[in-house]
Amino acid sequence: TQLLEQSPQFLSIQEGENLTVYCNSSSVFSSLQWYRQEPGEGPVLLVTVVTGGEVKKLKRLTFQFGDARKDSSLHITAAQPGDTGLYLCAGRDGSSNTGKLIFGQGTTLQVKP
């Protein structure tokens, strides 16, 4: 069974601080996605990383895929209250054509003004 473990599960920080969320697995994934979810809404895709070692930037957010495609990280620089939400990583099975995603348990981020 493929599992993705996210850490930390909860993070409460002040506006302007930096943070990193980690997503780790013992399994290889063909791609890994990061989502942000607001209460009562569905997850919204932030980025997809496909190549081992790949780094993608989205404004103040930096995403990295591990060289072995088993882990990923999300780094936020100078966090803003608008960054508050549930951050989810999700991997796609590297060994099959299935499109199903395996999700981590999520990181709840609270950014205080």
Added chain:
Amino acid sequence: DTGVSQNPRHKITKRGQNVTFRCDPISEHNRLYWYRQTLGQGPEFLTYFQNEAQLEKSRLLSDRFSAERPKGSFSTLEIQRTEQGDSAMYLCASSMRRGGREYGYTFGSGTRLTVV
């Protein structure tokens, strides 16, 4: 196209009743997925369709759950004899599978089910 649409947004039902949820995917998408999410957790895969064919079902999908996509467009998820443990957010997603790659994976806003 307004994205993936799910109805109803909220459903409160008594234990033992049957409920049915509907998902309308993005019109050109050929794949449709159902996930379940409990509070503070990530979504868990339930089942998915490519066109009208149901290609995979999770062990989470007990025999009280059934999903259909009769014409390869909208899908329904029915839960029979609901239990309190079925209370969760039920999420639908759709995508286009073409040439061995998958595009445009998009989630709906979900249906929040509360079983009392």
